[in-house]
Amino acid sequence: MLSVTNLRKTYGSGGQAVEAIRDLTLTVDKGEFVCIVGPSGAGKTTMLKCLCGLLKPSSGTVTLDGAPVTGPPKEIASVFQDYSRSLMPWFTVQRNVGLPLRNRYRSAADRAERVATALDAVGLSGFGDRYPWQLSGGMQQRVAIARGLAYAPEILLLDEPFASVDAQTRADLEDLILRVRDDTGVTMLLVTHDIDEAVYLADRVVVMSARPSVVLETVPVDLPRPRDQVTTKRLPRFAELRAHVLTLIRRTALDGAAPTPDQHSTIGARR
Amino acid sequence: MRIVLRLLVPVLLVLLWWTTSAGSTSPFYPPLREVLAAFQESWLFTRLGSDLVPSVTRLLAGLLIATVVGIAVGAALGRSRLLMQALNPAVQFGRSLPGTALIPISVVLFGIGDGSKILVIAFVCLFPVLLNTVDAVRGVDPHLEDVARSYRLTPAQRLAFVLLPAAAPQIFAGIRTALGIAFIMMVVTELYAATNGVGFVTLSARNSFDVPQMWAGTVLLGLLGVALSALFLVLQRRVLSWHIGMTERN
Ligand SMILES: Nc1ncnc2c1ncn2[C@@H]1O[C@H](COP(=O)(O)OP(=O)(O)OP(=O)(O)O)[C@@H](O)[C@H]1O
Ligand SMILES: [Mg+2]
Numbered sequence: 089m090l091s092v093t094n095l096r097k098t099y100g101s102g103g104q105a106v107e108a109i110r111d112l113t114l115t116v117d118k119g120e121f122v123c124i125v126g127p128s129g130a131g132k133t134t135m136l137k138c139l140c141g142l143l144k145p146s147s148g149t150v151t152l153d154g155a156p157v158t159g160p161p162k163e164i165a166s167v168f169q170d171y172s173r174s175l176m177p178w179f180t181v182q183r184n185v186g187l188p189l190r191n192r193y194r195s196a197a198d199r200a201e202r203v204a205t206a207l208d209a210v211g212l213s214g215f216g217d218r219y220p221w222q223l224s225g226g227m228q229q230r231v232a233i234a235r236g237l238a239y240a241p242e243i244l245l246l247d248e249p250f251a252s253v254d255a256q257t258r259a260d261l262e263d264l265i266l267r268v269r270d271d272t273g274v275t276m277l278l279v280t281h282d283i284d285e286a287v288y289l290a291d292r293v294v295v296m297s298a299r300p301s302v303v304l305e306t307v308p309v310d311l312p313r314p315r316d317q318v319t320t321k322r323l324p325r326f327a328e329l330r331a332h333v334l335t336l337i338r339r340t341a342l343d344g345a346a347p348t349p350d351q352h353s354t355i356g357a358r359r
Numbered sequence: 360m361r362i363v364l365r366l367l368v369p370v371l372l373v374l375l376w377w378t379t380s381a382g383s384t385s386p387f388y389p390p391l392r393e394v395l396a397a398f399q400e401s402w403l404f405t406r407l408g409s410d411l412v413p414s415v416t417r418l419l420a421g422l423l424i425a426t427v428v429g430i431a432v433g434a435a436l437g438r439s440r441l442l443m444q445a446l447n448p449a450v451q452f453g454r455s456l457p458g459t460a461l462i463p464i465s466v467v468l469f470g471i472g473d474g475s476k477i478l479v480i481a482f483v484c485l486f487p488v489l490l491n492t493v494d495a496v497r498g499v500d501p502h503l504e505d506v507a508r509s510y511r512l513t514p515a516q517r518l519a520f521v522l523l524p525a526a527a528p529q530i531f532a533g534i535r536t537a538l539g540i541a542f543i544m545m546v547v548t549e550l551y552a553a554t555n556g557v558g559f560v561t562l563s564a565r566n567s568f569d570v571p572q573m574w575a576g577t578v579l580l581g582l583l584g585v586a587l588s589a590l591f592l593v594l595q596r597r598v599l600s601w602h603i604g605m606t607e608r609n
Contacts, residue, residue, distance in 0.1 A: 140509055160509045173502040178524040178601045187520060188510035221605040239510065 091115040095148035097134050108134045110300035121276040123286035126296030127341045132279045133169055136245050140164045165241035167249045171229040175220040182216035185235045206238035226253035246278040259317050287329045297340040304336055389571045397571035402579050414556040417473055418545040421480025426534055429485050433492025458483035458544050462551045476548040483544050484537035491533025495526030528602050531595050538591055542584055
């Protein structure tokens with residue numbers, strides 16, 4: 089169980105201080121799928137970085153199974169928002185995915201097998217020998233996802249993992265993530281701008297306010313599983329939930345603490 | 360076609376040299392024919408082992424030491440602000456010293472053997488490698504460091520798989536500069552006090568008025584410089600193939 093209590097994060101100090109997160113409390117249960125939505129600049133990435141031990145909170149606590157998180161825990165894998173800058177251009181796809189496994193599996197054969205399985209899962213079987221810069225943006229993002237999967241974490245943090253892929257690939261990857269969750273029981277915490285995506289994937293959708301952020305509301309998603317791109321999205325309940333989350337976001341984007349003109353336009357369709 | 364274009368100017372220059380020197384009566388501008396004869400006599404291959412090999416060995420030894428020390432110290436300085444503040448004045452002083460000024464001191468302290476020369480070459484070559492490494496290590500994308508940290512790579516793995524590869528293109532630029540300096544220092548150390556080497560042979564030829572021999576030594580130095588820099592490019596292309604591929608793509 090991953091929990092955050094009264095998390096506050098301010099970047100910098102003095103006159104240039106940016107209060108990114110004011111007060112966040114959130115618990116993610118084992119095996120749960122939680123999606124986080126919020127306006128751009130709300131502090132979602134900041135929160136994930138605090139959760140995975142990359143950033144030290146200004147105040148508040150992050151605990152994993154009761155123990156405070158002080159550095160990156162071995163149970164957590166992250167798929168970063170800026171995929172193109174999170175892969176090593178000097179390594180092939182295979183070596184990128186295999187790099188974090190060095191400290192987990194002694195034998196190179198074991199590592200190679202895990203890498204192959206992960207690449208297969210994201211549909212990149214034939215691309216192990218390529219370099220990241222030889223691939224399209226969507227493929228690079230899939231490599232980053234494969235790296236997270238191969239690590240076999242208990243918790244997978246994903247920061248807008250599907251932002252740069254086309255609609256069809258996006259749907260495929262969403263279903264892939266759902267399948268992985270079903271197969272492995274891994275806990276998922278996914279940040280997205282896409283409200284449909286959040287409702288489609290999650291057990292709970294956490295709506296964050298504009299900066300400095302707080303949790304506006306946690307919306308339980310009582311849609312049946314397994315989910316299906318066509319039938320689930322056709323359910324009246326899906327439309328209701330979607331409309332509810334959208335209303336919340338619209339409101340915070342309009343009268344959030346420090347609204348900027350581009351904040352509304354970025355919901356749902358970013359970049 | 361390209362090879363023809365590349366060879367055109369060198370061939371023309373040699374022809375020019377040949378024709379202008381053919382009838383020369385000046386003892387200091389001997390006919391190219393004589394220079395080539397001297398070249399063949401000394402460098403193909405009697406003095407190859409006794410003079411060329413020691414020269415090149417000293418150069419490479421000095422450059423290797425500078426590269427290893429420069430990368431190690433540079434990486435440490437690039438990582439630690441405190442260390443950089445402490446060592447920066449010394450580094451600035453060292454890099455401003457003209458290398459040639461060190462030779463007398465080195466000779467007095469360490470004699471005229473190989474060690475003394477290698478030391479001078481290494482010292483002078485150290486700074487371009489070191490300063491480039493500092494800069495490169497500082498410029499490593501923080502995103503990659505986040506990845507390395509979050510996947511719990513050990514400090515050694517972070518150095519070997521993230522920091523140094525990311526810094527490699529700029530480090531190579533530093534080594535390339537150092538190679539040029541090493542080449543100059545190789546010759547200069549042999550002019551001052553030496554018992555062998557291409558520079559030594561060339562200078563001795565001048566002192567004994569063997570002018571064609573002097574020209575031949577200079578020609579050899581030119582060829583050696585071209586060969587070293589070509590070899591370096593081959594090495595660089597191998598190690599940085601990813602970088603070349605990536606740059607060409609963008
Ligand atoms: N290293 C930093 N130094 C100073 N301010 C920062 C830093 N990182 C983020 N911020 C600021 O903190 C706020 C939250 O940023 P964050 O990246 O967490 O938002 P986000 O919700 O992930 O946005 P997006 O949806 O655009 O990815 C922003 O106003 C940002 O400018
Ligand atoms: Mg973000």
